[in-house]
Amino acid sequence: MRTAGIIPARYGASRLPGKPIQDIQGRPMIWWVYQKAIKAKRLDQVLVAADDERIMEECSKWKIPAVLTGTSHRNAASRLQEVSERIGADFYVQINGDEPLIRPEYIDAVIPETIPTEEEFGTNIIAPVASPAEVLDPSNIKVVFDSSLRALYMSRTPIPNPFLSIDVTYYKHVGILGYNKKMLDFYKNSVPGTFEKIEGIDTLRFLDYGKHLQFIVLEEVESLSVDTSKDLEYVRKLLQREKDIVETGNKKSR
Template sequence: MRTAGIIPARYGSTRLPGKPLLEIQGRPMVWWVCERARRARRLDQVWVATDDRRIEEVCRDLQIPVVMTGREHRTAAERLQEASEQVRADFYVQINGDEPLIDPANIDAAVPDEVPLDVEFGTNIIARVKDPAQLCHSSNIKVVFDGSFRALYMSRTPVPYPFCDVSFSYYKHVGIIGYNRKMLDFYKSSAPGRLELIEGIDTLRFLDYGKELRLIPVERADSLSVDTEADLRWVRERMSEKRL
């Protein structure tokens, strides 16, 4: 089985325009994400998928494999699907392009030992919620799963509701998602489902249509998505201290 890590890198961020090219320790952010992804042992190749020639040029200068995709994509999964038409693999792992501290072990966790190729199949990294304040924050997607860690539901609100029992842990979605080709092609050809439209969570499309999404818990998921100038300063300081 051949695996590929795909890093969607969009230039037009509302809060931080040109985010993939912002400098950290003398290198653009996208370079750091690529370097972390390349440490993942279960990826055979790592590519950047971008909509902007400026990002493409920087990637080529830094010898980072890169593919151009359209600007019309609403979600990272749509960009990933287009990239999969240029990068041949059996399984694709979506890696956020704004997490320069992403853990390579968590990327590896998204690649199961066996991947069915004849039916739609995906994986999603999850982590236990340790800070109660995260439960009420709508940006933290809470997940519900069965005994085999197959996804049952995802929500921006705390689920399940502790009506009869409080002796359980909440889990949240972590932005590392794996897809086989059939799952990506299904995403391209399908319309948003009812629950996806209600919650505003595009991953719910797979559950709306009864596709298998296997959730994989990891112990540590403390990477930070760089969305603001304050996030960028924090990451720069931390990487400077660690001399990464």
């Protein structure tokens, strides 16, 4: 089984233009994501899927494998599908290019032991919601699933509703997903379904059409999508500490 980790990197983010190449401790953000991804034990290959020559130039400078994709993709799944036409693999893992705090074990967790080849199939990391504020926040996608962790629905609204019991654990979608080639091809050749158009959640496309999306639970996920300059400053401070710890450890080992 061959696995490929794809890091979609889009230059034109409205709130933080040039996000993938924003500087973090002397290196572009995409470098930090790549360094975390190549530490995943279950990936055979990692590369960046960029939509802009400026990202490609930074990748070349830092010796990061990258391919230039089209500019019309509206989401990561669509960009991954284009890459899947060039890079052969049994399973493609989406690693968001704006999460420099991602941990390699999260990436490994999204790759199943066996991958169905006769049907469209995907996986999605989910985690328990830590606070009531997260439950109510529409940017946190809540999920429900059956006894085998197969996805039933995703919503910006808190689900399930605690009508008969308040003994409920809410789970949220985490942006680490994996797809076989059939699932990516389905996405390219389909149109948004009923609930995707209502909720504005791209991943609902698979559930609208009854495709197999398998949830994988991690009890604790620590990561941050860098969407604003405030997020960027926060990550810079955290990674400075990480850099200091590594450098101090290297000095002691000499």
